[in-house]
Every structure is written in C-alpha cells, then in structure tokens.
Amino acid sequence: MSYADVNGVRLWYEIHGSGRPLVLLHGGYGAVEMFAPILPALTARRRVVAVDLQGHGRTADVDRPLRFESMADDIAGxxxxxxxxxxxVLGYSLGGGVALRTAIQHPALVRRLVLVSTPCARRGWFPEVLAAMAMQDERFAEQMRGTPPHELYAAVAPRPEDWPQLWAKTGDLLRREYDWSTEVAALTVPTMLVYADADSIPVHHIADFYGLLGGGHRDAGWDGSDRPTARLAVLPGLTHYDIITSPAVPDVVLPFLTHEVRSPL
Known part of the structure; x- marks a missing residue:
C-alpha cells in the first residue's frame, strides 16, 4: 500500500497477491474497498493493483477537472x-470509462481489458440515469452525507471536507458528452464486456458496443474458428449497483484473462 506521484497527482494504490498484474479501477464516489467482495477470488490467481482515482478514497484531489482522459494518463503513469x-485492466462504471480510455490512449500498456457496467458513449445510459447524473453537485453531496460512500470517504480521504467538491467535479464530468465508438472500433486489445441483466445501460447499447469490438456479426462455426476476440457476459439477477460485489464477476473474468485469445485480424 503506497502512493505514486504521477502527473501532479499523489495516486494511492494497493498490491495484493502474485502473478500477472491486474489493475482494478473503482466506480464513482468509491475507492479500492469497492472490490472487497471479489478481491480474494482475483488475488488467488493474479497480482492485483487496486487504485484510488483522482479525488476518490485516499487520493487527494488536485487543481484540474475530473476527466476520463487525464485519469487514464494517471493509470499509464x-x-x-x-x-x-x-x-x-478491469474497470467498473466510472472506472470502466477510465480503463477504456487507458486502452485507447496507451494500447501498448494494456494486455487485456475488462469493462464492467460501462458504456462507450454518454447516450449509452438510460435517460433516467442521465437525469440523475445532471443533478449531481455540491448540494446533492449534502444529501449523501451519512451514506456508505460518504462514511468510507470520511474515514480514508486525506481531506474529508472535499466531499462536496468531489460531487461537483464528478457531476461536471458526467454531464459532458462523449462518444468513443470510432476509437473502440479501432481497438486491438482483447476486450471483455460484463453487464448485469438489469443494468443502467440498455441492452441495445450493450449489443452495439459488442458489435464495435467485432462481436455478434456471424456464427462462430462448429469449431469456433470464427469466434470474435471480444467477449460478452450478461449476469442474471444483478443490477448496476450490486454487480461488482457478485462472485459471478471473477467467475467469468478470470477465464478470459487466463486463456489464450485469438488475435484480431
């Protein structure tokens, strides 16, 4: 457990287990503790590097906006x-956006990519989710005091008084339009998409995202020789808010990380 000074950010990270490295990137308003329920399964097979992103957990905020692109540069650093x-690299929700940008901006550093409950464009969220994102600001932060995310932040953050600032900056990030479809279609990093069957992302966007990665265009053939490089898992009985605690996640992710994947054409 330590800090790394990268790009002007004192980035907190923890290393658990041994083997090939796997970087974990948490969701919004979270920290490395978000992965606690599935960490034992992952560390049994991998050297896990869990990171607190800018302004989250033990990583203090700095004088720059929250952006997927700059946080991806932090991970590369x-x-x-x-x-x-x-x-x-495995990223969940907001951390999935950072993971995806890391693969886009620094493809040589990412061996395999796992995105959990993450869209590739802002329109990939349900309308009611986008409406909730639009409300996230300092005032909403006050309503969230006493919730589990706030209690964790208050316990570990270098400056607990920055809680409203985290909501203001995150809200600004989530209200910004983006569409990475063209860059996703150009990815050569083997990628797995993981979603809940009652996620905050509609099924049609999941299918479109998978299609951009080369999935779902043809039959794999009796011998699987036409199987796409990309993988897709839709986990039953889960939502966007509890998927990252489910043992089903390491169950589907570890084989993808371990087994050989045919290189894309």
Missing amino acids: LLRHLGLPEAD
Whole structure:
C-alpha cells in the first residue's frame, strides 16, 4: 500500500497477491474497498493493483477537472512507476470509462481489458440515469452525507471536507458528452464486456458496443474458428449497483484473462 506521484497527482494504490498484474479501477464516489467482495477470488490467481482515482478514497484531489482522459494518463503513469510494461485492466462504471480510455490512449500498456457496467458513449445510459447524473453537485453531496460512500470517504480521504467538491467535479464530468465508438472500433486489445441483466445501460447499447469490438456479426462455426476476440457476459439477477460485489464477476473474468485469445485480424 503506497502512493505514486504521477502527473501532479499523489495516486494511492494497493498490491495484493502474485502473478500477472491486474489493475482494478473503482466506480464513482468509491475507492479500492469497492472490490472487497471479489478481491480474494482475483488475488488467488493474479497480482492485483487496486487504485484510488483522482479525488476518490485516499487520493487527494488536485487543481484540474475530473476527466476520463487525464485519469487514464494517471493509470499509464502508475504502470510506468511500477515498472510494468503491460497489465490487464478491469474497470467498473466510472472506472470502466477510465480503463477504456487507458486502452485507447496507451494500447501498448494494456494486455487485456475488462469493462464492467460501462458504456462507450454518454447516450449509452438510460435517460433516467442521465437525469440523475445532471443533478449531481455540491448540494446533492449534502444529501449523501451519512451514506456508505460518504462514511468510507470520511474515514480514508486525506481531506474529508472535499466531499462536496468531489460531487461537483464528478457531476461536471458526467454531464459532458462523449462518444468513443470510432476509437473502440479501432481497438486491438482483447476486450471483455460484463453487464448485469438489469443494468443502467440498455441492452441495445450493450449489443452495439459488442458489435464495435467485432462481436455478434456471424456464427462462430462448429469449431469456433470464427469466434470474435471480444467477449460478452450478461449476469442474471444483478443490477448496476450490486454487480461488482457478485462472485459471478471473477467467475467469468478470470477465464478470459487466463486463456489464450485469438488475435484480431
């Protein structure tokens, strides 16, 4: 457990287990503790590097906006700080956006990519989710005091008084339009998409995202020789808010990270 100074951010990270490195990136208003329920399963097979993103958990905020692109550069900087020429990267929700941008901006550093409950464009969220994102600001932060995310933040953040600022900056990030479809279609990093069957992302966007990665265009053939490089898992009985605690996540992710994947054409 330590800090790495990268890009002007003192980035908190924890390392657990041994083996090939797997970077974990948490969701919005969270921290590395978000992965606690599935960490034992992952660390039994991998050297896990869990990170607190800018302004989250033990990583203090700095004088720059929250942006997926700059946080992706932070992850690239951390990998270089740790002397890792490449790593697998798993991101959940907001952390999934950071993971995806890391693969887009620094493809040589990402061996395999896992995105959990993450869209590739802002329109990929349900309308009611976008409406809730539009309300996230300092005033909403006050309503969230006493909730589990706030209690964790108050316990571990270097400056607990920055809680309203985290909501203001995150709200600004989530209200910004983006569409990474073209860059996703150009990815060569083997990628797995994981969603709940009652996620905050509509099924049609999941299918479109998978299609951009080369999935769902043809039959795989009797011998599987036409199987796409990308993988898709839709986990039953879960939602966007509890998927990352489910043992089903390591159950589907670890085989993808471990087994050989045919290189894309």
